[in-house]
Amino acid sequence: WPVFADDISAILSLKRQRNAVILAHNYQTPEIFHTVADIVGDSLALAREAVTTDADIIVMAGVHFMAETAKLLNPGKTVLIPDRMAGCSLAESITAANVRELRARHPGVPVVTYVNTSAAVKAESDICCTSGNAKAVIESLGVARVIMLPDEFLAQNTAAFMPNVEFITWAGHCEVHERFTAQDITSVRESYPGVMVLAHPECPPEVVAQADFSGSTAALAEFVEVNRPARVALVTECSMSDNIAARYPEVEFVRPCNLCPHMKRITLSNIRQALELRQHEVTIDLAIAGRARLAVERMLAVK
Numbered sequence: 052w053p054v055f056a057d058d059i060s061a062i063l064s065l066k067r068q069r070n071a072v073i074l075a076h077n078y079q080t081p082e083i084f085h086t087v088a089d090i091v092g093d094s095l096a097l098a099r100e101a102v103t104t105d106a107d108i109i110v111m112a113g114v115h116f117m118a119e120t121a122k123l124l125n126p127g128k129t130v131l132i133p134d135r136m137a138g139c140s141l142a143e144s145i146t147a148a149n150v151r152e153l154r155a156r157h158p159g160v161p162v163v164t165y166v167n168t169s170a171a172v173k174a175e176s177d178i179c180c181t182s183g184n185a186k187a188v189i190e191s192l193g194v195a196r197v198i199m200l201p202d203e204f205l206a207q208n209t210a211a212f213m214p215n216v217e218f219i220t221w222a223g224h225c226e227v228h229e230r231f232t233a234q235d236i237t238s239v240r241e242s243y244p245g246v247m248v249l250a251h252p253e254c255p256p257e258v259v260a261q262a263d264f265s266g267s268t269a270a271l272a273e274f275v276e277v278n279r280p281a282r283v284a285l286v287t288e289c290s291m292s293d294n295i296a297a298r299y300p301e302v303e304f305v306r307p308c309n310l311c312p313h314m315k316r317i318t319l320s321n322i323r324q325a326l327e328l329r330q331h332e333v334t335i336d337l338a339i340a341g342r343a344r345l346a347v348e349r350m351l352a353v354k
């Protein structure tokens with residue numbers, strides 16, 4: 052990575068000086084993912100790893116809700132997000148007041164909240180989930196009705212595997228995955244005969260229905276690792292293919308993919324600045340931190 056060499060060597064030495072780790076989501080660009088990241092993975096892996104680190108500083112190369120989750124699990128550590136504006140359309144789609152209203156409308160029905168939400172929304176929830184454990188989390192509740200927030204498509208795609216559970220949903224969508232259409236899948240199959248289509252469950256149900264497999268970003272990567280398809284389309288954020296393609300020179304990675312503008316706010320340059328200037332520190336209101344932490348910890352306790 053010659054053009055990035057200066058930032059990379061500065062970040063590596065700052066990490067040592069400050070006893071810092073960098074957690075990077077699978078949607079970070081390859082120059083972050085393959086050089087400075089200590090831990091890479093899906094949202095669930097990053098939450099799990101955040102608990103085990105003994106570093107003093109966690110830099111989240113991901114979006115704000117991921118940094119908040121790391122802070123919830125590590126109240127005594129400094130958690131930095133290189134760009135405060137790295138948000139998420141799902142997290143933006145719902146407020147704590149919305150969750151309280153839903154609870155009032157459906158008394159006694161447990162609230163399962165996707166981690167792609169603010170700490171304030173998590174605080175109003177019974178338990179969190181990710182795309183990697185949504186079904187297991189709901190099964191762990193042993194209920195016939197559940198409120199699943201805020202990703203309508205993740206809820207519908209999970210409901211497809213749980214016919215005995217009634218799902219009450221919210222109309223939040225991921226701005227990256229909602230843009231994929233069933234026609235995209237038809238076109239990719241026509242253009243690339245034999246292609247395996249793997250779709251993230253934030254995609255609309257009609258897209259997932261046409262895919263060969265659906266799962267979290269870690270599950271998509273594992274599918275490629277285990278099955279080694281000759282041709283594969285990862286129907287998700289573009290960096291996902293970019294990051295794993297180098298590992299499998301024999302696999303042809305084909306599009307469609309979309310970019311997440313929030314994930315793309317994180318760069319080597321602002322990671323370096325974050326470490327140099329200890330910015331931007333993530334803090335969580337004490338009035339909500341305890342309840343939000345409980346919802347995340349309940350999720351982590353589900354195997």
Ligand code: 13P
Pocket residue numbers: 077092093094095167181182183225253266267268269
């Ligand atoms: P996962 O990595 O948990 O599948 O999440 C995808 C995503 O959109 C994160 O923002």
Ligand code: SF4
Pocket residue numbers: 114138139140141142167225226227228253288311312313314
């Ligand atoms: Fe949010 Fe979608 Fe971007 Fe993930 S990819 S951070 S869910 S907008």
